[in-house]
Amino acid sequence: SQKIEQNSEALNIQEGKTATLTCNYTNYSPAYLQWYRQDPGRGPVFLLLIRENEKEKRKERLKVTFDTTLKQSLFHITASQPADSATYLCALAFYGNNRLAFGKGNQVVVIP
Amino acid sequence: DVKVTQSSRYLVKRTGEKVFLECVQDMDHENMFWYRQDPGLGLRLIYFSYDVKMKEKGDIPEGYSVSREKKERFSLILESASTNQTSMYLCASSGASGYTDTQYFGPGTRLTVL
Secondary structure (H helix, E strand, O other), rough: OOOEEEOOOOOOOOOOOEEEEEEEEEOOOOOEEEEEEEEOOOOOEEEEEOOOOEEEEEEOOEEEEOOOOOOOEEEEOOOOOHHHHEEEEEEOOOOOOOOOOEEEEEEEEEEE | OOOEEEOOEEEEOOOOOEEEEEEEOOOOOOOEEEEEEOOOOOEEEEEEEEOOOOOEEEOOOOEEEEEEEOEEEEEEEEEOOOOOEEEEEEEEOOOOOOOOOOOEEEEEEEEEEE
């Protein structure tokens, strides 16, 4: 079955630095991959989507890369701010299936 | 802006009670989903629906049922609540067709079963 791996350890990072999160998956390559942000006690909020034929996507201070050979997506937050502290989830979508498969999320703590 | 609302933010029920969790979306989305989220286990799909009166089991349907009588409303039912169903329940919706549909989540219902 499909396995999605995100680092279970929180990433502590100094304000202003770049935070980089990893999402690895096994087996089938997704049609596209999404990243969500989740604050404590809240539902996830969509951030970015990248398709299988795209290498990189940017939105403001966020950047996502997608390497189907490595079966990996990287999520970068540049010039990180304390307000970026949250848990970030990756989610995979597959052809012919309107479900998403979510990773367990990776917490980011930005230290002022 | 898409809005997904859930009937309660916090709910406390007793073992054996029948529990209804309601979810309403205002964007005419075809797909609706119910997840539960527990520490260390991430989001797990309970049931989803891709049309009115249509439903499919997710990864952990045991102990739950769902109802979708109207397009905008998707209900999760715990037939006989048990303590291991204490969790955060999240509803989501997404538009039809294609492989790019973002899921929009509600604020969640934190259910405690005593």
